[in-house]
Amino acid sequence: MEWLSGRVILVWGLKRALLAILAGAVGVLALPPFGFFAAMFISFTLLVWLLDGVAASPDSGLFGRLWPAFFTGWLFGFGYFVAGLWWLGHALLIDAEEFAWALPLAILGLPAFLAIFYGVATTLARILWSDGMGRIAALAFGFGILEWLRSFLFTGFPWNAIGYGAMPIPLMMQSAHVIGMLGVTVLAVFVFAAPALLGTRQGRVPGIGLALLLAAAHLGYGYYALNLPDTPPASGKAAPVVRIVQPSIDQEAKMDTDADRTAIFDKHLALSVQPPTNGGKRPDIIVWPETAVPFILTDNRDALARIADQLEDDQVLITGAVRVEDMGPGTAPRYYNSIYVIDGRGQIIDASDKTHLVPFGEYVPFEHILSYLGIENVVELPGGFSAATKRQLLAMPDGIKLYPLICYEIIFPNEMTSEIHQANAILNVTNDGWFGDTPGPYQHFLQARVRAVEQGLPLIRSANTGISAFVDPHGRVLSGIGYNQEGFIDTTLSGATVSRVDDKARKTYFWLIVGLVGMAAAISRMGFIPRVN
Structure with a gap:
């Protein structure tokens, strides 16, 4: 040496x-x-x-x-x-x-x-x-x-x-x-x-x-x-069954303006209503990936009606979608990378917008200057996405609360707000199909697992092309779907946590x-x- x-x-x-x-x-x-x-x-x-x-x-x-x-x-x-x-x-x-x-x-x-x-x-x-x-x-x-x-x-x-x-x-x-x-x-x-x-x-x-x-x-x-034994949930209610849907839709198809967007939507619905494997209980909560809905959902009442037709009254769908906010006459609308919670009647009962956007992916820093150089967003939206000022917990009808993190928001350990201490689990929806079968999706998944360990909370992760998984508060993968695989997984969300260490x-x-x-x-x-x- x-x-x-x-x-x-x-x-x-x-x-x-x-x-x-x-x-x-x-x-x-x-x-x-x-x-x-x-x-x-x-x-x-x-x-x-x-x-x-x-x-x-x-x-x-x-x-x-x-x-x-x-x-x-x-x-x-x-x-x-x-x-x-x-x-x-x-x-x-x-x-x-x-x-x-x-x-x-x-x-x-x-x-x-x-x-x-x-x-x-x-x-x-x-x-x-x-x-x-x-x-x-x-x-x-x-x-x-x-x-x-x-x-x-x-x-x-x-x-x-x-x-x-x-x-x-x-x-x-x-x-x-x-x-x-x-x-x-x-x-x-x-x-x-x-x-x-x-x-x-x-x-x-x-x-x-x-x-x-x-x-x-x-x-x-x-x-x-x-x-160490996990801390059992305080509620005496039966733990909900959560289904994670991984449609594995090629990113080029998602971006193709001539693509059959109805077929993409149908694929998500078809996986959502499949009978449980091994005779298990039907899911109470169904989770779709980031921007899973290929159109503006609030402008498409037929889509909400179809969701209502496919869901039971007591089921809930959580999906990534683009949310648009009308700013009034003469002003361009704002677009948000969002998560919707939709009940069995097709009503949007909760939502949360992304707060930390990807530079040059979802917005262009110093846009007024860089636009003259021909630098644009990779995501094609007029003006790109807008960032929310605050992250909002997603509340389920049964009282379960989820802490939503969209895509790479989950890589920031210091951005977890105090609301996370009220959550029963971390929810991460993402679309790693942008990066193909490269080390990127695997690196992203490791960082998501470490966030679960840091916070002492289970992780529900839905990714368009993978890696989707249920992860326990110790970072162990309870069940998952590999990259580029199509399917779904059902797991009971126990709500158990570890003895929590405060962020401070x-x-x-x-x-x-x-x-x-x-x-x-x-x-x-x-x-x-x-x-x-």
């Missing part, structure tokens, strides 16, 4: 740049659909050694001294995000004639931008850099701060945060309930980077020892949490962890920690 670390530390020029990119790309193997979490050890060990070798002229100014560390982290991030997000280009190929020109921006431009966060993370770490375990703590501190910033700056995009690489299975997800995904990220970076100490001797024993202790605590708590407590624990690793790095930098091999 010492020989290898020496070679990496001394590598220079183009070889150094390529190795940094490769180190970032290797880490993606820890994410779905691969789940090989050991890849992160390789990735971050190489990053530590590369940062050990950064050098600048003593005569350089502050920028010149920090630039090598920033550029190393940027290259690492570029490799990580290109390898982890290349599938975004698939959405642009749905309408290739219109959007193929933007492929380089999606495949290379977005990763280049996101890599800035990792460049700043390594710069911050390098400021606190020292020998031994201190530099591992500094790296964890830098990534913790910048992953937190990435979760909300510029509308936020915390997709594939490093912590997800430490949570491939439910046993390794449970820590997120206590310290959140961001807290797991900080400690995961420390553990993933710890093997670098084997190659440089300094701080080897305490660093590796602490990393092993953290890994054991992570796994031990997972085992403990998975064996999770944030407090995160900042406590960040503070501890930052303090350790600073103390080591100032030379107050004795050198121990």
Whole structure:
């Protein structure tokens, strides 16, 4: 290991740049659909050694001294995000004639931008850099701060945060309930980077020892949490049976203006009224995916009548749909990406609109400027979607309350409002058909499962092409439908939850962890920690 670390530390020029990119790309193997979490050890060990070798002229100014560390982290991030997000280009190929020109921006431009966060993370770490375990703590501190910033700056995009690489299975997800995904990220970076100490001797024993202790605590708590009894629902009512419908409709057909929209609607209805498998109870609640209704539902009374004809009086349909709001004469209408709750009489009894829209997918930032450059929404709506100001719980007739998250809203751990504590389950409707059978839908599904663990709530997830599933409060998939499979699944929603950790407590624990690793790095930098091999 010492020989290898020496070679990496001394590598220079183009070889150094390529190795940094490769180190970032290797880490993606820890994410779905691969789940090989050991890849992160390789990735971050190489990053530590590369940062050990950064050098600048003593005569350089502050920028010149920090630039090598920033550029190393940027290259690492570029490799990580290109390898982890290349599938975004698939959405642009749905309408290739219109959007193929933007492929380089999606495949290379977005990763280049996101890599800035990792460049700043390594710069911050390098400021606190020292020998031994201190530099591992500094790296964890830098990534913790910048992953937190990435979760909300510029509308936020915390997709594939490093912590997800430490949570491939439910046993390794449970820590997120206590310290959140961001807290797991900080400690995961420390553990993933710890093997670098084997190659440089300094701080080897305490660093590796602490990393092993953290890994054991992570796994031990997972085992403990998975064996705790769930909290039963307070209500004595019979638990409802929920049916998730996955129609698996090709995205090109959904976007084709000449497509038979009635046939798409009929397919959803046909799957909804199928008899239960194995002689089970008929569903009380039926869930369709995001924008499942291929027209403006409120303008189509025949569609509502058909829903009423197919549903029993006590059944409820939850569906994704586009909602339009008339703004009056001379003013363009507003469109919302919404969820409707429809009862057995065909009446819309509740609704919730999406609050966090996808930039360039559902709206164009700085539209008045960018429209002159020919940049438009991928979703074809005049002016794009509008964002709701507040997320609203969906109330079922039997008193069940669902916390609605549309599409990628579920990747934002810090956006859960206090209303979630009143919910019996999280509802996530999405349409991952935009991204084909690529790593994208699998990465999205993992993040949805981790949200269920964080909040201690069951998850009901309906996706047009997959992955649809019922997930318990521990992130375990109770039943599901694979990608590109057509069908439905019925499961009883027990309403059971785990012993809930408050969101404020999770944030407090995160900042406590960040503070501890930052303090350790600073103390080591100032030379107050004795050198121990």
